[in-house]
Amino acid sequence: MSSFPGLAHIAITVSDLSASTAWYSALFGAAPVLDEDEASGTFHHTVFALDDGTLFGLHTHTGGGTPTTFDERQVGLDHIAFRCSSDELPGWRDRLDTLGIAHGGIKSAHYGSGLSFRDPDNIALEFFAPPA
Incomplete structure (x- = not known):
């Protein structure tokens, strides 16, 4: 396999x-x-x-139930991350700004850097750059 x-x-x-x-x-x-x-x-x-x-x-x-907004604290999806390089993160931040999409700014940690934002249903999304 x-x-x-x-x-x-x-x-x-x-x-x-x-x-x-x-x-x-x-x-x-x-x-x-x-x-x-x-x-x-x-x-x-x-x-x-x-x-x-x-x-x-x-x-x-x-035939579904009443629509609700997303909450990552419930069982199921937590967030979706789109892979990019750390050099690309500022460009993605600028793109979100241009589109008027609120975000949490670029955050860095030992496991990588990310830029978090949410879609119209509050689904958590992120641009994520693994460490080089």
């Missing part, structure tokens, strides 16, 4: 697909590559192709 594989895709559930699609389109600087009802009819997905080949999907489900 080969080494453990990397991620092929990430899919998150959002409360307002059109608002989230516009927000992520601005963040990624790209339009979705897929926007359709899934064949089972139980959810709609809008999918972005990131430069490294990872797919990032936004989902809305039919």
